Amino acid sequence: MSEKPITGEKRAFMTGNEVVAWAALAAGADIMYGYPITPQNEIMHYWTRQIPKYGRKFLQTEDELSAGFTTVGGVLAGLKAFTATAGPGNTLMQEPLSMAEMMRLPVVTVVQQRGGPSTATVIYSQQEVTLTTLGGNGEGMRVVYSPSNHQELFDYTIKSFNTAWKYRFPTFVLGDGYQAKMRESVTLYDPEEKGITFVTPERYVGKPGTPGVDRDPGHYRNTYNTEEELFEVLQQHFADFEKMAPEVIEYSQESVEDADVIIIGHGVVFRGVRDAVKELREEGLKVGYFRPITLRPFPAEQLKALATQGRKLLIAESAQGQLARLVKDAIYGATAEIVPMFRPGVGITTEQIVAKVKEVL
Amino acid sequence: MAKAVKICLAGEGGQGVQSVAEIIAAAANAEGREALYIPNFGVEQRGGVSIAYLQIDDKAIGAPKFDKADILVALSDRAVRRCKQYIDANTVYVYDTSIEGVEEDLPKEGEAKKVLAIPALEISKNELHPRVFNILIMGAVIGATKVIPVEAAKAAIEKKLGYKFEQNPKLRELNFSAIDRGIELME
Numbered sequence: 325m326s327e328k329p330i331t332g333e334k335r336a337f338m339t340g341n342e343v344v345a346w347a348a349l350a351a352g353a354d355i356m357y358g359y360p361i362t363p364q365n366e367i368m369h370y371w372t373r374q375i376p377k378y379g380r381k382f383l384q385t386e387d388e389l390s391a392g393f394t395t396v397g398g399v400l401a402g403l404k405a406f407t408a409t410a411g412p413g414n415t416l417m418q419e420p421l422s423m424a425e426m427m428r429l430p431v432v433t434v435v436q437q438r439g440g441p442s443t444a445t446v447i448y449s450q451q452e453v454t455l456t457t458l459g460g461n462g463e464g465m466r467v468v469y470s471p472s473n474h475q476e477l478f479d480y481t482i483k484s485f486n487t488a489w490k491y492r493f494p495t496f497v498l499g500d501g502y503q504a505k506m507r508e509s510v511t512l513y514d515p516e517e518k519g520i521t522f523v524t525p526e527r528y529v530g531k532p533g534t535p536g537v538d539r540d541p542g543h544y545r546n547t548y549n550t551e552e553e554l555f556e557v558l559q560q561h562f563a564d565f566e567k568m569a570p571e572v573i574e575y576s577q578e579s580v581e582d583a584d585v586i587i588i589g590h591g592v593v594f595r596g597v598r599d600a601v602k603e604l605r606e607e608g609l610k611v612g613y614f615r616p617i618t619l620r621p622f623p624a625e626q627l628k629a630l631a632t633q634g635r636k637l638l639i640a641e642s643a644q645g646q647l648a649r650l651v652k653d654a655i656y657g658a659t660a661e662i663v664p665m666f667r668p669g670v671g672i673t674t675e676q677i678v679a680k681v682k683e684v685l
Numbered sequence: 686m687a688k689a690v691k692i693c694l695a696g697e698g699g700q701g702v703q704s705v706a707e708i709i710a711a712a713a714n715a716e717g718r719e720a721l722y723i724p725n726f727g728v729e730q731r732g733g734v735s736i737a738y739l740q741i742d743d744k745a746i747g748a749p750k751f752d753k754a755d756i757l758v759a760l761s762d763r764a765v766r767r768c769k770q771y772i773d774a775n776t777v778y779v780y781d782t783s784i785e786g787v788e789e790d791l792p793k794e795g796e797a798k799k800v801l802a803i804p805a806l807e808i809s810k811n812e813l814h815p816r817v818f819n820i821l822i823m824g825a826v827i828g829a830t831k832v833i834p835v836e837a838a839k840a841a842i843e844k845k846l847g848y849k850f851e852q853n854p855k856l857r858e859l860n861f862s863a864i865d866r867g868i869e870l871m872e
Contacts, residue, residue, distance in 0.1 A: 337714040363726070447727060473745070502749045506723035507707065509714050592749065599747035675752045 329378055334512045340503040343474045343510050344408065344434050345370035347481035350515055352522055353432070354403040355381040357394040361413040362446035363501035364436040368408065388413040392420025392431075399429045400544070402527030404485055406432040410501070411440055414452050418460035421494050425465045426546040428561070429528070430488030434481065434497045436504040439669035448501035449669040450591055453646035456498050457620040465561050467495040467572055468620040472594040474510035477503060480617075482515050489523040491568045498619065500642075502592050502671065565621070573626075574617035579605055580630055583612035585663075585681055588627075589640040590616050590647055593672050597640060600677035611681055616650070624654035631658035636684055640665040640672055689742035690832050691751045694822070695768045696760030698735045701819030704845075706737030708823060712833045712841035713741045721746040734767045741832045756829050758822060760805075765790050772797050777829055781806050801829075803870045809863065817863035824867015838864055 329349040336346075344367045348356065358368045372382045385391045391407050398405030409417050414435050424431040437452040439445030458464035467487050469480040481497050488495035515522070528544055535541035548554040579601055580586055589597035594615045604611040614630060614637075616623050631637060637660050641647040644666045652662065665672070665680050692709075694702040703724050710722035718741055725736040740746050753773040759765045759780045765787040772778060778797040780787075783806045792800055803825060809818040820842065827838055842860055843850065850857040 337711055337720070445727065447725075501726075502723060505726060506721055506749050507710055508721045508746065509719060595746070596748035671748065671750045673748045673750060673752050 327378065328514055329374065330512050330514045332514070332517070335509060336512055337507055337509050338474075339366060339505055339507050340474055340477050340499060341366035341436070341505070342370045343477045343512075344481050344497070344499070345374060346512055347478045348406055348485075349374055349378060349380070350478075350512065351482040351485045352404055353380065353406050353485065354525075355383065355398050355405050357383045357385055357391045357398065357405065357407050358409070359385050359388050359391045359413060361388070361410050363438055363448075363504040364408045364410045364434065366504070367434060367436075388416035389419060392417040393423075395431050395433075396420050396424050396427075396429055399424070399431055399525075400528040401530065402525050404432075404489070404525050406434065406485075408434040408436070410436045411438040411446075411452070412443060414455055418455065421466075422460040422462045423546050424494040425459065425462050425561075427544045428492040429494065430485075430492050430525075431494045432481075432484050432488050432497075433494065434499065437498065437500040445669060446501070447669075448642065448671060450500060450593065450642040451644075451646065451668060452498065453590075453619060453641075453643060454649065456496050457650065463558070463562070464620060465565050466493050466620055467491070467568075468498050468618065469496065469574075470498045470591040470617060470619050471503070472591055472615075474503070474508050476617075478510055478512060482520065486520070486523050487572055489525055491564070491572070493565065493568070498591065500592055569621040572618060573621050573623045575615060575623035575626055576617065577612065577614045577626075577630070579612035580614065581612075582610050583635070584610045585612075585636045585638055585685060586630055586660075587611065587613045587638045587640060587677065587681065588615070588647065588651060589613070589672075589677075590619060593640055593642060596672055596674040596677050599674040600681065603674070603678055604681055609681070609685060611685075616647075619647075619650060622650050622654050627651065628655045628658050631655040631660035633659045635660040636663050637661070638663045638665055638677075638681060638684065640667075640677055640680070642667050642670060642672060644668045689740040689746055690830050691753070691755045692737075692739040692741075692826060692830065692832075693754035693757045693768060693771050694737040694739070694760075694826070695758065695764035696735055697763070698733060700735070700760050702735050702737045702758075702760065702822070705819050705823045705826065706739045708841045708845055709826065709833060709838065710739055710741070711844070712837040715841060716833060716837050718743060718833075719746050721749055723749045734761070734763045736764075736768070756826060758826060759784070760822070762787050762790075774798060777801070779803060779825060779829065783807060801871075805867070805870070808866060808870075813863050813866065814859055817859055820860050820863040821867040821870075824864040825870050826867075827864070828868035828871030835864065835868060
């Protein structure tokens with residue numbers, strides 16, 4: 325039962341949902357809780373297909389509220405627990421996930437964004453950025469990774485378990501319907517063979533010994549009696565988040581030094597951004613890119629340093645300005661011009677980005 | 686630097702365009718190339734036009750979908766109408782000769798690089814077997830694009846359908862003839 329799901333390196337050709345299931349197996353996740361919703365269903369299909377061999381577990385709940393709360397429960401019991409959802413399911417899940425924020429529970433959630441609002445499309449969007457980065461009531465004390473290809477989907481799903489358990493903030497892998505359903509190559513590996521050490525999960529409840537005698541009592545609260553009490557607790561959360569931020573923030577940038585236009589894109593849209601920059605540079609045009617990999621915490625300082633006078637920041641996203649909001653907040657006070665390229669709920673191709681850059685250059 | 690080969694396959698649900706794209710993609714991957722295949726999918730489970738987007742390249746592939754296809758195969762009247770947006774002057778356009786009532790919707794002179802009508806449905810029905818219609822189409826795609834060698838395609842078919850061939854070796858022969866015949870159609 326303790327046999328490793330992956331040994332050595334294995335080049336595979338599969339869907340993103342399958343990649344997530346393999347990554348969770350490789351990361352040593354103990355249990356998945358979930359409720360079906362397109363386009364993430366196959367995560368639980370592949371997970372349940374593989375787990376009998378490796379002694380892991382799955383629980384299908386009656387809805388996403390319950391899936392979120394059972395994931396919270398799994399974590400309280402000291403299990404590496406995760407869930408996956410999309411669209412309206414993501415909306416429902418924010419209630420348990422804000423509880424996870426309040427109680428500092430390392431819940432891992434994979435989101436495969438679909439069109440919104442409401443049922444909208446089952447296909448694709450980047451319209452769950454605001455929801456996933458900021459969550460429900462509260463202050464959005466969470467980590468959100470935005471992968472752009474299957475390799476990153478594998479890498480960051482593995483990483484999210486360690487980030488969550490190390491810093492004790494809910495952690496998200498924000499994919500989308502395209503990444504969920506498309507097939508491309510990926511190299512699966514055993515993380516420990518790559519030198520990745522897993523943070524050992526720890527029980528919150530049911531610890532051995534007598535509370536107050538052998539150990540401190542476990543006192544995990546999501547309810548406070550006074551304003552001051554809550555305020556004080558939150559200050560500690562903010563301080564921890566701020567301390568963590570430089571350690572988890574990830575981004576990439578290229579050809580920005582002399583760029584007249586810097587294209588900003590995240591997730592699957594970044595693929596087109598990267599190719600557009602390559603193509604435009606070959607034509608001798610001064611174009612670069614900045615890509616946030618963590619959307620929360622956001623690489624604000626790094627982007628602000630690029631947002632200088634006379635430059636244009638072209639923001640390409642499959643939403644009506646959700647990434648743009650993060651960008652504007654990050655570069656407040658900078659004088660670069662923002663050029664929107666908003667395509668809510670539809671894909672953005674390399675050709676479209678190239679054409680847009682030529683229009684604004 | 687060569688650009689990715691962009692292939693768009695469109696037909697009725699059940700015509701097998703998704704399997705064709707998946708097999709070609711898997712074959713290209715097995716050859717060590719980069720491939721990306723994405724189906725269109727929506728809330729309708731049946732009765733829609735099924736489209737497969739496939740790209741093959743020697744380097745990492747960009748956006749999963751594209752504006753214009755290098756080769757577009759349309760296998761029904763609705764597919765012909767639905768896929769007009771993916772055609773430009775560089776597109777090799779392939780459609781089945783049996784499709785009726787689409788004269789107005791086919792690319793006109795100069796709108797596509799080439800327009801080819803192939804009797805795939807008829808050949809599969811009369812010479813082979815209706816079941817291998819999509820494999821014949823796969824042959825046509827490979828013949829038109831040369832994205833993968835025929836051996837790689839056959840190996841990928843073997844991998845996907847090998848368990849059926851075990852039970853009925855004639856099926857293997859039938860599939861392989863279909864792919865050869867599809868390639869021939871493009872010569």
